[in-house]
Amino acid sequence: MERKEALRKGKSLIGKDLRTLADELGITVFREGKKNKGWAGHVIERYLGLPLNSAQSPNFGSWELKLVSLKYLKTGELTVKETMAITMIDAYNVLNTPFEESHLLQKLKKMLIFARIWEGKNEPRSILYGVYEFDLTNKELYEQIKKDYELVRKTIKEKGFNALTGKIGVYIQPRTKGTGHGSTTRAFYARKNLLKKIIFGK
DNA sequence: CTATGATCATCC
């Protein structure tokens, strides 16, 4: 499926409750009291007729599916609930790859962001809010992301991979991520301020 | 066991 087509079909889902769709499509949201964290993504994939694929980059070919949770503040304002994982950091790869050719940039160019409204850990319902493309034609975003990438490279080079922390970066941060239990892997995450720009245009 | 996607837990 082409990216454009996926975007168009995705948009036709806006306003729908992904929870009821999950039931209709036979997607498991909870299993033995535990949440299947990938359920919302699975619903979208199934709806679009895509294979449930967890493999790395070859995702769906010309584009990638990402999900972001939104939530309402007490003031009633809608905001981004969480940062978004983009891709794993490979120290060697990052050190030897300029931003223009980085895995990070390739991912950003391809991704389609599906924003859903999160209402609680028990997922009473979840409305699809919108579908977005990552706008890298926006100079300000592009340049700042590039700076963040360069900062990560510099940090690895001067202080080592383990010096990377989630505190680094303005739009993109290198955050620990792994199976836990002492894992030291890191991944690029999109910070909330960046997601807000893309989703709410501010 | 590890990679990946995404969310949870905790600290401020």
Next chain:
DNA sequence: GGATGATCATAG
């Protein structure tokens, strides 16, 4: 409420 680090589910 927001940020950072840790964990969970699943596939290979």
